[in-house]
Amino acid sequence: MGNKSSRHTHSSIKKIREFDKIESEQEKQEKLLDYYLSTDSGSIDRLHMYHFLRGYIFQSNFSSPIEDKLIKGGCKVLDIGCGPGTWLLDLSNKYENSHFFGVDIKPVFPQEIKPNNLEFFEADVINGLSFQDNEFDFTHAELMSLMFMPDQWDFVLSELIRVTKPGGYIEVADRRNGYVGEGPIFRKITDATWASCLKRNIDVKMIYNLDSKFELQPNIGKVHRVEKDFIVGPNGGKIGLVFQDIVISYFTSDMTVKVISEEMGISEEEYRDLTKNLAEEFNQTNTECVHVRFWAQKQLSNGQP
Template sequence: MGNKDSSLRRKSTKIEFDKEIDNNPIGLEEEKELKLEYLIPDSHEAIDRAHIFHFFQRFLFQSNFSSPIDERLTQEKCKVLDIGCGPGTWLLDLASKYENSLFYGIDNNSIYPSEIKPGNLNFIKADMFDRFPFPDNEFDFVHQGLTSFINPDQLNFIISEMIRVTKPGGYIELLELRNEFKGVGPIVKKINEAHISYCLKRRIDMERVPNIGNMIKSNQNTPIVYKDEKLYVSGPNGGKIGMVFQDIYIGFHSSDAVTDNLCPIIGISKEDYKIMIIKDLIEELKHTSPEHLLIRFWAKKN
């Protein structure tokens, strides 16, 4: 796996902290159309969900990461990069704990805090689907918060870039949210099928999840990949953690952007869709046990 095989642009860029990097978004209108826009937080509610999801996954794993780098972060002056950092919750959490290390986040949507943040944290506006605006072998730890809804070519490129900017002896880590399609009721099944249909139009086959482990292994610098996974049930039958995820799930699916995209596929009005999500779905989850899997993949660079 190498950058030369990717169709994505690799334009060199100059770092300017807390300001936009002029990478020029992927130029073709077709590529813009293919982006899953409703997954990008663009409201206070969406940003709040991103914060909650961070604490959800931290509780589930009882840690912010699975790579064995805690001691180095504590004792050394490490450099850490978060790809697609969103509102920066993961970085803010780590930067406050590991004061000796330096943290950087990149995202194309500048919803991260620009003023109220620790002095060891910098945010950069840049597109993760372009060549990362950093030299080779720059970071001790490179993290990707969530890989769901990224097509295989894009994910292959991102992984390649993560490895490129990681120092020898450093770590990369990716988080994947996977729907097991087990224990679901008719409403969740209908929602899942609508997502699958919507994503297929954008070259993402949710029923054929990319094997992230094999993608990482295919790079000669990261031949050994480790996996840490947690299974949980959404809704009341999943206990407290299930109820937290239910709130995230309901909030996401009741948002205007998701409603606009899924209603035509399901074939119902927005009014009926809202009732289905905030009333019928909540009732269904009382009697079902939909299973989900959250997986961390991590590897050490040779």
């Protein structure tokens, strides 16, 4: 999630390697969060690639019916947890007459080289958004399911709705944190990943039913769900191969090796030996991955859009 210098990357990895010296559970959770908010160049490259993969899967960058307004111009769009800003850069170049805003807790987005209709802000959405009520025509969040605890999700959704204009759209997109038909190696690794999330009080299954949480918010119309699935690996064609590369790159990165091997109770060398067989396992399995989008229109207080 702008590339960071090698010095910064080394610093992040060094913090993770100090796990055995941590006494406070709060400090350990903060280190885990630092891992999930990794900003090394490898993480950023994966996010760029993953953005275009998701766009290809859905054949669009969003599912809300907002494109006509974006083309017409004057439309204001907010993306929270924007990371390196790939989604916003893509849209701001395509819809030059509309205006785009990105927020992230870490300033890994472009500072200078960006379109004139795009602005970025460093902020933590958990502290609330600094925008006025009813300011945006379209608010968006993607790949944030492992960032927020359930009660935090209630607040994040309420903030997205608050800053959205009546008649505007709110969209949340993510991947189901679970797979179907995976092999034993991939299952062991992903189970350890979900276990590390639970240590931060993250409900990894919440994204399966985010629409029900969405519907509890005031001034929200019908919540729509759009799902797309594919097979990971060569049995899923080109899409499957690209996602396989993303998966293997992630699970063999230095920071992931450290955190997940520790979670599994094995050495880093044993973990690396395990991941060497991932590509072959994907070749022998039909591991299904599901991506989902939820979108809804903000209503007036009397229930009318």
